[in-house]
Amino acid sequence: MTTQTFGVYGGRYVPETLIPALDELTAGWEEAKNDPAFHAELRDLLTNYAGRPTPLTRVERFAPDRRMYLKREDLMHTGAHKINNALGQVVLARRLGKKRIVAETGAGQHGVATATVCARFGLECIVYMGSEDMRRQKPNVERMNLLGAEVRPVEIGTKTLKEATSEAIRDWITNVETTHYLIGSCVGPAPYPELVRDLQRVIGDEAREQILQREGVLPEAVVACVGGGSNAIGMFYGFVEDADVRLVGVEAAGAASLGSGRTGVLHGARSSILADTDGQIADAHSISAGLDYPGVGPEHAALRDSGRAVYLPCTDEEALDAFHRLARTEGIIPALESSHALARALDLDAELIVVCLSGRGDKDLAEVLARR
Amino acid sequence: MKKLVIYLVCEPGTPELAQAAVEGGADIIELGIPFSDPLAEGPTIRLASERALSRGMRTAECLQVIADVRSRVDVPLVPMTYAAILEAWGYDRFVADAQAAGATSSIIVDLPVEEHQEVKRIQLVAPTSTDARIEICSANTDGWLYLVSLTGTTGARSEVSPALAGLVDRVRAKTEKPLYAGFGISTPEHAATVARLADGVVVGSRAVQVAEDGPDALRDYVRSLRTAIDAAS
Ligand SMILES: Cc1ncc(COP(=O)(O)O)c(C=O)c1O
Numbered sequence: 001m002t003t004q005t006f007g008v009y010g011g012r013y014v015p016e017t018l019i020p021a022l023d024e025l026t027a028g029w030e031e032a033k034n035d036p037a038f039h040a041e042l043r044d045l046l047t048n049y050a051g052r053p054t055p056l057t058r059v060e061r062f063a064p065d066r067r068m069y070l071k072r073e074d075l076m077h078t079g080a081h082k083i084n085n086a087l088g089q090v091v092l093a094r095r096l097g098k099k100r101i102v103a104e105t106g107a108g109q110h111g112v113a114t115a116t117v118c119a120r121f122g123l124e125c126i127v128y129m130g131s132e133d134m135r136r137q138k139p140n141v142e143r144m145n146l147l148g149a150e151v152r153p154v155e156i157g158t159k160t161l162k163e164a165t166s167e168a169i170r171d172w173i174t175n176v177e178t179t180h181y182l183i184g185s186c187v188g189p190a191p192y193p194e195l196v197r198d199l200q201r202v203i204g205d206e207a208r209e210q211i212l213q214r215e216g217v218l219p220e221a222v223v224a225c226v227g228g229g230s231n232a233i234g235m236f237y238g239f240v241e242d243a244d245v246r247l248v249g250v251e252a253a254g255a256a257s258l259g260s261g262r263t264g265v266l267h268g269a270r271s272s273i274l275a276d277t278d279g280q281i282a283d284a285h286s287i288s289a290g291l292d293y294p295g296v297g298p299e300h301a302a303l304r305d306s307g308r309a310v311y312l313p314c315t316d317e318e319a320l321d322a323f324h325r326l327a328r329t330e331g332i333i334p335a336l337e338s339s340h341a342l343a344r345a346l347d348l349d350a351e352l353i354v355v356c357l358s359g360r361g362d363k364d365l366a367e368v369l370a371r372r
Numbered sequence: 373m374k375k376l377v378i379y380l381v382c383e384p385g386t387p388e389l390a391q392a393a394v395e396g397g398a399d400i401i402e403l404g405i406p407f408s409d410p411l412a413e414g415p416t417i418r419l420a421s422e423r424a425l426s427r428g429m430r431t432a433e434c435l436q437v438i439a440d441v442r443s444r445v446d447v448p449l450v451p452m453t454y455a456a457i458l459e460a461w462g463y464d465r466f467v468a469d470a471q472a473a474g475a476t477s478s479i480i481v482d483l484p485v486e487e488h489q490e491v492k493r494i495q496l497v498a499p500t501s502t503d504a505r506i507e508i509c510s511a512n513t514d515g516w517l518y519l520v521s522l523t524g525t526t527g528a529r530s531e532v533s534p535a536l537a538g539l540v541d542r543v544r545a546k547t548e549k550p551l552y553a554g555f556g557i558s559t560p561e562h563a564a565t566v567a568r569l570a571d572g573v574v575v576g577s578r579a580v581q582v583a584e585d586g587p588d589a590l591r592d593y594v595r596s597l598r599t600a601i602d603a604a605s
Contacts, residue, residue: 011487012484013454013455013456013482013483013484013487014411014482014484015411015412015481015482015496015498015520016484016485016495016496016497016498016500016501016505016509016520017412017498017499017500017501017520017523017524018500019484019500019501019505020500020501020502020505021500023502156418157408157422162409166409166411169411170411170414170525173411173412173523173524173525174523174524174525175523176500176523177500177523263459264456264459264460265454265455265456265459265482266409266456267409267411268411268482270459275456275460276430277460278430278431278457278460278461279407279431279456279457279458279459279460279461280407280408280425280430280456281408281409281456
């Protein structure tokens with residue numbers, strides 16, 4: 001079976017135990033992708049359960065000197081784009097006969113989305129979360145518990161997303177026969193980066209149609225924050241063929257895997273990662289738990305190398321300023337992750353911009369208020 | 373005679389430990405080059421790797437440890453690590469430097485058989501491996517084949533995996549190469565059980581734990597494994 005790679009990036013650097021499961025997943029996804037029944041089921045769930053399509057909102061007070069639109073993934077059920085992927089993967093997992101779901105989570109948004117779809121389909125759900133993230137995203141831990149998921153604290157290393165991902169993969173290695181690993185971003189071994197991209201591209205496809213309807217032209221730039229890169233790749237894919245549309249990814253300055261990383265292997269894929277010269281993974285730092293990750297999806301590394309997309313850094317302070325500004329000027333409280341995209345969009349030299357508002361900020365209130 | 377393979381993490385004190393393991397009857401020593409995010413490891417080896425890294429055991433230091441072990445013992449030394457280490461060091465360069473340090477072959481836990489075939493290495497197969505995978509892995513393995521006896525990560529277990537016997541049968545049908553089984557094997561009783569099924573026994577996590585008590589403890593422990601294996605086979 002061929003392994004999907006993105007130029008020199010991607011692959012499946014995992015123990016042999018998992019290779020048959022990845023083969024099975026690849027075959028299952030190929031089959032589902034070409035099955036109208038799969039798309040009909042997913043479309044129904046996205047529309048009637050989760051709230052698609054999401055609106056495109058003009059933000060005149062936030063960005064008075066230009067035409068800026070927000071793609072409102074914050075209005076999705078559970079409050080972020082993560083549910084697009086969680087729904088798609090759970091429908092797929094059911095086709096593969098898996099009864100148990102494991103996931104990792106950083107900000108808790110992916111964990112909540114996974115716990116939600118597992119509740120909806122009556123599947124056992126285990127979510128690994130770094131104990132530091134459990135502290136800073138407490139409301140999401142409570143939501144997951146309420147939804148019937150088991151949140152397992154990870155006390156290893158930095159106690160954040162990197163370690164939670166490693167532990168979720170170790171659980172998968174142990175329980176692979178019964179379990180689907182519902183990865184939360186376009187990272188991990190093939191076919192995950194491609195699978196998650198295909199499930200998130202609904203963001204960009206909708207946004208393209210909506211901006212054409214509203215403005216009659218394509219935007220000069222689309223902007224999205226990049227943690228693992230799933231909301232960004234979903235947004236970008238709507239526009240990647242439109243050569244004149246600039247694709248701008250925004251990383252946390254302290255977790256800039258694309259901006260200041262090097263080629264290496266983490267969590268099953270070769271990509272651009274924060275690591276030392278020996279390949280040992282370095283610590284990332286961000287106020288935003290969802291961006292606090294030293295790796296990034298392999299396709300973003302390829303898009304960076306080809307020049308098709310650019311990736312800019314944003315500091316914690318800049319993100320916080322944008323967070324407050326959007327709340328005060330538009331009555332929308334953004335996720336801290338999305339606030340990174342908002343901050344860079346404000347100073348981008350472009351007139352017509354679409355920003356992916358990947359999630360809402362309720363989960364971040366305690367963290368933000370503690371800073372002021 | 374059935375083989376006994378002992379795994380140790382590369383540390384400054386490892387040459388002395390490796391010598392003790394060989395004195396106790398180890399036929400092969402696996403030398404772990406620690407990686408910060410080792411997906412196949414349970415808590416014991418993960419923590420031992422973290423400890424080694426915090427003491428500065430990077431690739432160059434580990435290669436030096438391999439050379440130091442080489443100067444003390446005659447048995448094959450097999451570096452065991454993750455693809456990230458070779459990515460950073462360079463695949464060809466790693467092969468050359470490991471060989472220069474006195475290593476025999478290598479085990480790269482997360483490098484699938486299709487990738488970087490220029491790196492001669494011992495392949496692993498697991499209970500989840502399909503017959504097709506078993507065939508490719510045994511055809512490409514360098515010397516012996518590593519049977520991952522259980523579906524899971526490394527770490528001492530209370531009994532030998534019930535999946536091992538079936539795996540041995542499936543692999544035997546595909547290859548004549550020696551089959552050494554590891555993961556979860558920790559007591560002399562386990563070692564004896566495995567020695568009746570496979571051509572060799574690999575002991576990792578428990579050896580790493582015992583090594584914390586020093587060379588004498590490790591020598592005694594390895595000797596107890598050796599005695600049990602020889603009595604069984
Ligand atoms: C609201 C929100 N946006 C963005 C991210 C970052 O993930 P990705 O880069 O995969 O979109 C997260 C992750 O937790 C998130 O919760």
